[in-house]
Amino acid sequence: MDHILTILVFFPAFAGLLGFVVDKGSARAYGIAVATIELFIALWLWMSFDGSNGGMQFVEMLPLVPDFGISYYLGVDGISLFIVIMAALMTLVGMISMSIEKDVKNMIISLLFLEMTMVGVFVALDAIVFYLFWELSLVPMLYIIGAWGGPRRVYAAVKFFLYTFLGSLIMLVGMLFLAYLYHDVTGTWSFAITDWYALVLPMEYQVWLFIAFFMGFAIKVPMFPFHTWLPYAHGQAPTIGSVILAAVLLKMGTYGFVRFSLPIFPDASVMMITPIAILSLIMVVYTAMVAYAQKDIKQVIAYSSVSHMGIIMLGVFAMNAEGISGSIFLMLSHGIVSGALFMLVGVIYDRLHTKELDNFGGLAAVMPKYATIFGIMLMASVGLPLTIGFVGEFLVLLGFYKVSPMMTIVAGLTIIIGAIYMLSIYKRTFFGPITHDENKKLKDLNSKEIVSLVPLVMIVIWLGIYPKPVLEPIDNSVKALVSFMEKKAQTQEAKDIIVSTNAGEDK
């Protein structure tokens, strides 16, 4: 299987094209079948992946525009492997739990195209290919929000599209300039990321390029103050849209920092630790407080996503293997947990057609299974040990402590304020007497919802108790990345900081 990555990327899109001829009634089953096969291909990739090798594997290379060094160049390492698997998993789970009746066929086809772009972004090793998938991912999402969303769906969809598009255009300029610089130095054109890694850039170029890439990634993450598109997008998107958006699309931003910013601009990244950490801390604390003030349960989860992404950003800029590995793991865990939480919100929305917390209360008595799964996801979200959420959060905070103890204490507030808003919504939703009569006859989870949620619960607990099979390949790739950065850094301060944040003991 030399072309497993190509198959992985284009199989959903190809199946999506075939999907146009599938009968409307069986579209959903067709979609689930395709997504299952895709997940198995991804798992097969994991099986044949060599976890002890930190470099790129399953590399495929085919020149597209040789004159400008653009090629179809794919590869996967420990950092991207699990995000790809998670993307496949969340697409499948989202499809199973989907409750949409209107235009199911269109939805399935959109999702399959979206899956192609998501997988493509994470396995692309050529900047142009990466950029193509990056931008293409907006289109199905725009359609999903705009066609199946709530009352203000058009506003939300356009805001989502334009905002993230603006950022990516700035990133594109950065990419073109970087390629130009590469040409200037070497005399040949190349858009291959691995070629760019070898490029040693002067500091002032690094800073400007870092900022250009930052705009693209930061809006996607979304970092404070660029986060305001997210609550609207989540608020209006259908459940499946929110699940994919929170679980996978946001991770593109943080993944971009790891794949591009750190290795290509090591000096600028070190220089930017403090400003980015400050923005991240604002994300962590400020959005968690805003989440607490929300009256709509979905908005709480949306803002909590921003807050958790802040922790991920901190981990990326901890510059040590503990922090970066932790943040990659946290991307996975946040993907699964926030995806599951959005699905859980969808469950109650399907039944009551409202997301207002005031309309809930006492649901634990009528929906015990729902309350149990929600409770487990809540505990994973607040980072309880032996759930998936703890491992990443612990590693990130541990790693960043080496960079700045004071900032870590502020970031550590997340374990307190995270508990405050999550426990508060849990209490308002599930505890107390049932105050609304229509809630007394609510049905507990149906088999479709259980089939989609229980695997996630199992993963949450499995990777909480035994994260090693996932964490080890991630860690190997991250160690390779960190030692590469250390070698590449030019300024002495940058070198010192990278070395000192990685040093085990202070002796």
Add this chain to the structure above:
Amino acid sequence: MESLVYVALFAPLVGSLFAALFGMSPKNLITGIATSALLFISWVASVLLLIHVVGNGAVSTTLMDWIGAGDLLIQFGFQVDAVTAVMMVVVTTVSTVVHVYSIGYMDHDKGFNRFFSYLSAFVFSMLVLVMSDNFAGLFIGWEGVGVCSWLLIGFWYHKEDVSTDINPSISPSWAANEAFIMNRIADLGMLIGIFLIYWNTGSLTYDTFFASIPTMDAQLLVAIAVALFIGAMGKSAQFPLHTWLADAMEGPTPVSALIHAATMVTAGVYLVIRANPLYSHEAVEGVSLFIAYLGTFVAMFAATMALVNRDLKRIIAYSTLSQLGYMFAAAGLGAYWVALFHLAAHAFFKALLFLGAGNVMHAMHDELDIFKMGGLSKVMKWTYIYMGLASLALAGIFPLAGFYSKDTILEVAINEDTYLIWFALWVTAGLTAFYSFRQVFLTFSGNERYKELGHRPHEMPNYVLIAMAPLAILAVIFGFVFMDSFQAFTSTVLPAYEMSHATHEIAWVFIILTTLIALSGIFYAYKKYGAGLIRDEKVESSFVYKLLSNQYYIPKFYDSMFTKPYREISDMLWKRVDLKIVDAIVDAIAKFIYFSGDKSRAMQTGNLSHYLNWMAAGVLLVAVIVSLSAVLG
């Protein structure tokens, strides 16, 4: 021996998962019996381990790797040394009794199966906490017991929130959240301590850390000691993080007995005892002394609140708080084995006291106000005996368990020349005797005030009473039978604390003094309440009485200083900042672009002549710019 470790550890987990299978079905007696049986197995394994440790020293074993990233490697490692063995036996003993007791107590509850699942899960977490050989494992148990405590305090989640005037703890679910969040505040301190340890020793195991203490600099040790103690303050409900414990009484009474008296709340004390190489290091002397003084303060502070309270369970909760203060005082003064001894003794008699209170509640249909009871000794003879014994032990009367443990703490205070601590603890001993017997007399003797309310109290079934017997026996004999062997046994791990010669000589004076004040406390309680309740309006309306019955207004203060402002600031950040500033700026940029397009659309008149005018103006403008730049440039 390793298999015994795993049997002891995992039996409760198996029980919990088994009961969880029935979690959503109606009451099934088998869950209660199975979990109790599994706990009994765990108890047997613990006792065997204790015997093994006595003979052959500590056992340690590693299950598997947990987290490995960078240079960090955390394993699921367990060690059973003297301290752990004692804790395991205490935990499993009390838990087994509480499990059997709960079969009777929770008999009519809808959530019977769910209750046993949570309760066993708690025991598992607690065992992880005490058996782990590293700080990360400790933290797993630490958070695990927190979650189980959350689940169990909020067990009757369906109850409504009411104002604090009716119920000071608002509702079970509110109290559960309060406990969880307050513990999390302390956990942050603990996490920071863990980070400090990792970055300075490269490992999180106790052994590595303790081995590298001599080479670390003083400031760092102080920082670690403070951070870990902040963690301990949360779990052990030390001031100012104490309010959750009294509110936690919203949970079912067996839960209060097991979690909020005997085991979980002692986790903080356990941590300080476990980290004794750190806390006995000379560089952190100041921190240790602070712990001792804080413990003393809490002992007295909590005892005063218990003096006037009318709620059966809250009185015992404050008493727990007060006794935790004693333990911290002993640990802070360096007498770790004394702290551990008091921890064990306290676990037995306090659990007994709580279970007795449970019997009373069961008889009185969940009535908790002791002013509405009285004369119950006639119908509940055994409960009366149990609670009386437990109260005598709590008051420190010879020869019950509390006498030995508490008296040794007072002796330690003398030995360390910290007379202030001694005096405060001595006064507290008198207060303890008074409030314990105030409660006993108001509940069991005097006029039968419950008759006005139409209650028909009845004694618990026999098996429940028999289940409580081990605790009663231990509360009586634990001191004089086990004290010496306990000291010898724990000295394999803990520093042997020896009284100086001078202290030995005059010890009998202080024993008499302590016994005297305890007896006078009991006597005063008997004089005041032995014959029944006589309310004194003047006392009840005095400032001090109000201050005490309102818990020094601390919950109100927290509410107005933290809870409300937090909500208001959050609201303000959302409505004023996020919507009106951050998002508004984004929208303003979009609007500006839209607006400029809308306005410049007017240029597009469709009239060719206008276009040509615009074009000429544009050409002129470009010409001017070009020529200007040529002239200036």
Add this chain to the structure above:
Amino acid sequence: MIELSHYLVVSGILFSIGVVGVLRRKNLLMLFFATEIMLNAANIAFAAVSSYYGDLSGQMFAFFIIAVAASEVAVGLGLLIVLYKKQGTLDLDDLAVMKG
């Protein structure tokens, strides 16, 4: 003696007349005439400068412009006739189909 500057002045004056015509006239046909005047002003300048430098390129350009202007008039007038037949007027103020 008539020097280069004289030619250029004449050309400038002609061009200005053309510009004013383009900007002020409302009749499409007159606009055409005005553009023709501007083109011819350019032709005069080209021819004068060409003869001044003794370089034939300028005169070639002038011829080229004449050819382009002729074809433009041919096509343009045709369009105008069609437009007049359709709209019944060549007044610019009445022809605002492209109003945004």
